[in-house]
Amino acid sequence: MRRISRRCALVIAVLAVTGGTVLVTPGRAVALVSTGDGGWRWQNPLPQGNHLTSVSFANRSRGWAVGDHGIILRTDDGGQSWSRQRSGVDDPLFAVVALNRTTAVAVGAEGVVVRTANGGWTWRRQYSGTTRTLLAVDAVSVRRLWAVGVGGTIRASTTAGVHWSWRRSKGETLYGVDFVDARRGWVVGDYGRILTTRDGGRTWKVQRSHADETLRDVQFRTRRHGWAVGADGTVLRTADGGRTWTRRGSGVSDELSAVHMLSLSIGCAVGHGGLILRTTDGGRHWKRRDGGVDLRLSAVNTAGAGSRVAAGAGGTVLRSGNTGRTWSRATQGPTRDVSAVTTTLGGVWAVDAGGQVLALADDRWGVRAQVMGVRLAAADFADDLHGWAVGTQGTIVATSDGGSTWALVESGTTGDLHGVSGAGPADAWAVGADGVMLHTAVGGSWTPVVSGTDLDLDAVTFIDAATGWAAGGAPYGAAPAVILRTLDGGSSWTPQTVPVWGQIHALTFVSPMTGWAVGEDWGIDGDAGSGVVLVTHDGGVTWLEQPIELGNVLRGVAFLDETTGWAVGDLGTVLRTGDGGHTWLPQDPGTWQRLNGAAFVTSSHGWLVGDSGAVLLTTTGGAATP
Numbered sequence: 001m002r003r004i005s006r007r008c009a010l011v012i013a014v015l016a017v018t019g020g021t022v023l024v025t026p027g028r029a030v031a032l033v034s035t036g037d038g039g040w041r042w043q044n045p046l047p048q049g050n051h052l053t054s055v056s057f058a059n060r061s062r063g064w065a066v067g068d069h070g071i072i073l074r075t076d077d078g079g080q081s082w083s084r085q086r087s088g089v090d091d092p093l094f095a096v097v098a099l100n101r102t103t104a105v106a107v108g109a110e111g112v113v114v115r116t117a118n119g120g121w122t123w124r125r126q127y128s129g130t131t132r133t134l135l136a137v138d139a140v141s142v143r144r145l146w147a148v149g150v151g152g153t154i155r156a157s158t159t160a161g162v163h164w165s166w167r168r169s170k171g172e173t174l175y176g177v178d179f180v181d182a183r184r185g186w187v188v189g190d191y192g193r194i195l196t197t198r199d200g201g202r203t204w205k206v207q208r209s210h211a212d213e214t215l216r217d218v219q220f221r222t223r224r225h226g227w228a229v230g231a232d233g234t235v236l237r238t239a240d241g242g243r244t245w246t247r248r249g250s251g252v253s254d255e256l257s258a259v260h261m262l263s264l265s266i267g268c269a270v271g272h273g274g275l276i277l278r279t280t281d282g283g284r285h286w287k288r289r290d291g292g293v294d295l296r297l298s299a300v301n302t303a304g305a306g307s308r309v310a311a312g313a314g315g316t317v318l319r320s321g322n323t324g325r326t327w328s329r330a331t332q333g334p335t336r337d338v339s340a341v342t343t344t345l346g347g348v349w350a351v352d353a354g355g356q357v358l359a360l361a362d363d364r365w366g367v368r369a370q371v372m373g374v375r376l377a378a379a380d381f382a383d384d385l386h387g388w389a390v391g392t393q394g395t396i397v398a399t400s401d402g403g404s405t406w407a408l409v410e411s412g413t414t415g416d417l418h419g420v421s422g423a424g425p426a427d428a429w430a431v432g433a434d435g436v437m438l439h440t441a442v443g444g445s446w447t448p449v450v451s452g453t454d455l456d457l458d459a460v461t462f463i464d465a466a467t468g469w470a471a472g473g474a475p476y477g478a479a480p481a482v483i484l485r486t487l488d489g490g491s492s493w494t495p496q497t498v499p500v501w502g503q504i505h506a507l508t509f510v511s512p513m514t515g516w517a518v519g520e521d522w523g524i525d526g527d528a529g530s531g532v533v534l535v536t537h538d539g540g541v542t543w544l545e546q547p548i549e550l551g552n553v554l555r556g557v558a559f560l561d562e563t564t565g566w567a568v569g570d571l572g573t574v575l576r577t578g579d580g581g582h583t584w585l586p587q588d589p590g591t592w593q594r595l596n597g598a599a600f601v602t603s604s605h606g607w608l609v610g611d612s613g614a615v616l617l618t619t620t621g622g623a624a625t626p
Contacts, residue, residue, distance in 0.1 A: 039587055039588065039589070040587075040588075040589040040618050041616065042615075043364075043607070043615045043617045044333040044334065044338075044613055045316070045612075045614075046331060047073065047082050047084060047315070047331065048073070048084060049314050049315040049335075049613060049614045050067050050069050050071045051298070051313045051314070051612075052067040052071070052299065053066060053094045053311075054106075054299045055299045055309050055311045057098055057303045057309070058099070058104070059101065059304070060078055061078050061303075062074070062075065062119075063078075063301070063303055063309070064098055064106070065082065066087075066093035066094075066095070066096040066106045067092070067093060067315075068093075069591055070087040070093060070108075072085045072086075072123065078303045078304060078319070079303050079309035079317060079319045081330070082317065082330070082331075085116075085123065086122075086123065087114050088114060088124070089108070089112055089125065091108045091109040093108035093112070094134065094135045094136070095107050095134070095135060095136045097137045097138060097145065099139055099142045099160060101119065102116070102117055103115070103142065103160060104120065105126075106137070107134035107135075107136075110131050110132075110133060111128040111130040111133065111149075115160075115162065117160075126161060126162055127164070128155060129164050130164075132149055134147045134149035134155070135173070135174065136148050136149070136174070136175060137177070138185070140179040140182055140185075143159060144158055144179075144182055145160070145161050146167075146179055148177045148187050149173065150173045151171070152172060152174060152189070153174070154174070155167060172190035172191055173189050173190050174188065174189035174193070174195075175215065175216045175217065176188045176189070176215065176216060176217040176218040176228070178218050178226070180220050181223075183198055183200045184197065184198050185201070187218070188209075188216070188218040188228050188230070191213075191214065192209040192210070192212050192213055192214075192215060193206070193209070193215070194208075194218070196242050207245065208244075210247065211230075211234055211245075211247065214230050214231045215231075216255070216257050217258045217259050219267075221261050221263070221264055224241050225238070225264055225282070227261060227283050228245070228259070229257075229258070229259045233250040233256060233271075234250070235247070235248045235249075235256065236248070248284060249286075250277060250286050251277075252271075252275060254271050254272040255271050255272045256269045256277070257296070257297060257298045257299070257312075258299050259300070260301050264282055265281060266279065266324070267282075267283065267324075268308055268320075269286070270298070270299070270312070271297060273295075273296065274292075274293040274295055274296070276310065276324070278323075278325065289324060289325065289326070289327060290326075291310065291318045291327040293318065293335060295612060296312045297310050297312035297316070298311065298312045298313070299312065306321060306322060306323050307319070308320040308327075310327070314611075316329070316331055317330040318330065332364070333613055334358060334367065336352040336356065336612075337352060337375075337594075337596070337610070337612065338351070338352045338353075338597075338610060338611075339353065339375070339609070340376075340378045340556075340609065341379075341597045341598065341607050341615070342379050342380055342599055343607075344383070344384045345384045346384045346402045347402075348599070349379055349387070350607075351376035351379045351389045351391070352375075352376060352613070353375040354375075355370050355372055355374045355375065355376055357369040357397065357403070365615055369405075369406035371395055371408060374391045374392045375391050376389050376391035377419070378418060378419045378420045378459075379420065380422050381422055385401060386422060387399045387403060388420045388422060389420065390411075390417035390418070390419070390420045390430045390432070391417060392416045393414055393416065394411040394414045394416075395411070395417065396410075396420075396438075411430070411438060411446045412438070412446055413432075413438065413448070415434060417431070417432035417438075418432045418433070418458045418459070418472070419457065419458055419459040421460045421461045422462070423465045423468065426444075427440070427441050427442075428440050429460050429470075431470050432456070435451045436448070437449040437450070437451040437493075449490055450493075451470065452484065452493055452495065453472075453482050453484065455474055455482050456473065456474070457471065457472035458471060458503060458504065458506070458519075459471045459472070459505065459506045461508060463511070464512075466487060466488060466489045467487055467512050467539075469483060469484065469485050469486075470483070470484045471504035471506075472504060473502055473519065475502075476529070477502045477520075477521075477522020479501070480498060481519060482504070483496045483517060483543065496541065498543055499534070499543060499545055500520075500521045500534065501522050501524050501526070502521045502522045503519045504517045504534075505519045505556070506555060506557045506597070508557050508559050510562055513537055514537050515535070515536050516536075516565065516567075517536075517543065518532065518533050518554035518557045518569070519531075519554060520532065520553040530552075531553050531554040532545060533554065533567055533575075533581060534546070546581040546582070546584065547583075547584070548567075550573055550586055552569050552571050552573040553569050554567050554569035554573065555568065555595065556569070556596055556598045560600055560603060563577075563579055564578055564603050566598045566622065567584065568595035568596070568598045568610075569594070570595075571594065572589050572591045572592040572593055572595060574588070574589050574608065576621070576622055587622040589622070591610070591616070593611045594610050594611045596611070597610075603621050604619055605617075605618070606621070
């Protein structure tokens with residue numbers, strides 16, 4: 001439920017603080033600090049949540065990590081803490097190599113190369129000579145570098161990454177490169193391809209891997225001893241410079257993204273689902289290690305004797321101080337997909353795919369409740385005390401003390417629930433798969449209500465105890481989207497005409513007459529869904545489509561009043577309107593994570609939530625500042 005009086009009270013509370021913004025949460029105050037250098041800043045995970053693809057160290061203390069959206073992080077304590085640096089690009093960066101304490105080179109999409117010579121205070125773009133994506137980079141000295149990528153591309157630099165020359169540009173995509181000296185090196189790629197050179201890259205010869213799987217990384221400790229890893233848990237080993245490669249049993253079937261050997265005997269490999277493998281016998285046998293995360297790990301490297309650092313999805317950084325036997329997180333905050341966010345005068349709340357109810361306190365997100373084995377999909381408060389969250393397997397949790405405690409409630413269904421709305425302190429509605437609709441009143445049990453549809457219902461909202469809407473549809477455009485309205489407190493629901501063939505994922509109303517809905521439209525015979533925004537000014541009797549520039553699927557919508565609103569969705573899509581949706585302008589949140597929801601308390605202060613634990617805060621309405 002969205003009461004104007006409650007929102008206005010929260011606005012007053014926010015604006016009443018001089019010299020900063022403080023939002024009261026249960027039992028504590030929360031300071032919201034604008035970064036001053038962009039429209040959005042990461043509030044979870046910390047220091048940031050973009051996918052990290054590569055990590056490299058110059059010595060035991062200083063190193064760099066790179067990833068999506070041009071992200072570059074630097075550490076000066078062996079990976080325990082990280083700070084962001086400006087790369088000057090928003091292309092994904094796929095690999096980085098540290099040449100010394102001051103100089104590092106990163107490569108990425110469409111041939112991008114960026115380089116620093118002052119410890120990362122500035123990064124400058126270099127001309128690589130190719131527009132093909134570069135996926136890996138290696139250095140054999142401070143001046144001599146190699147980069148490989150799409151279409152069999154191999155580039156070389158003898159000027160510490162300033163200038164690059166052609167070495168090869170044909171064949172399968174190459175994902176890994178490693179040189180042991182200026183003349184001898186190996187590259188690996190699609191279909192088990194392994195190439196080697198003994199003349200500094202002037203000629204390349206194929207080595208038989210006896211593998212069909214994609215190989216993602218390669219490392220040699222000497223001219224003779226090397227390892228390669230890739231899809232389906234593939235591990236290859238050679239002891240004769242690659243003349244023969246032997247498949248070793250990894251004991252896993254998930255893709256391995258990277259390998260790093262600390263010595264001829266001890267090494268680690270990482271991959272999908274937080275996979276970490278460790279060997280102590282040169283790769284003949286591998287044992288699984290627990291990193292405490294289930295997100296993909298894309299990189300692993302050494303930060304001094306015995307110290308390992310791994311990095312991956314959701315900005316995850318793991319650190320080991322004992323050659324990989326045990327691991328701990330160097331980054332902070334929940335990392336499961338965040339499904340929804342909502343606000344009350346008492347705080348800001350979110351729910352995630354780990355069954356967790358999250359609350360904002362002291363500018364950090366923490367867990368207030370958790371239901372194991374389920375995904376929570378939505379949350380809402382009727383007032384500052386009464387709230388609900390719903391999820392898979394008919395899960396409903398409720399609070400009547402402002403979120404201090406949450407209790408599991410019997411829903412009477414095992415079907416997945418997708419949306420919830422509070423219509424009063426003890427009056428709430430939940431909707432879900434196959435048209436299921438549930439209602440609770442006066443603190444009683446939840447009872448089923450006939451919705452009149454068997455399509456999935458993804459969202460529900462009530463403007464008062466009598467007036468509400470529910471919306472959903474069919475995946476992949478299998479049927480027209482559906483919006484239902486009630487004017488009698490849910491005793492009856494009337495379908496409304498919706499000009500969308502697909503699904504409505506979210507809807508919001510600022511008055512009984514004016515509201516917006518967002519989702520995906522496949523068309524009657526379409527083969528892909530595109531984002532859609534609908535508006536009504538007559539309570540939903542008619543819905544009109546509003547034009548948007550970006551075609552990505554939209555999953556969340558938030559409006560403050562009849563003019564100011566935001567819509568969010570796939571690939572980091574953020575749209576803002578200041579004229580009721582007549583025009584929607586894109587904003588850059590600094591991430592390509594899928595965004596699932598938005599909540600605003602003023603025209604400047606708001607939150608976005610999304611996959612891999614993403615929570616972003618704006619204090620400028622999403623507009624970048626000089």
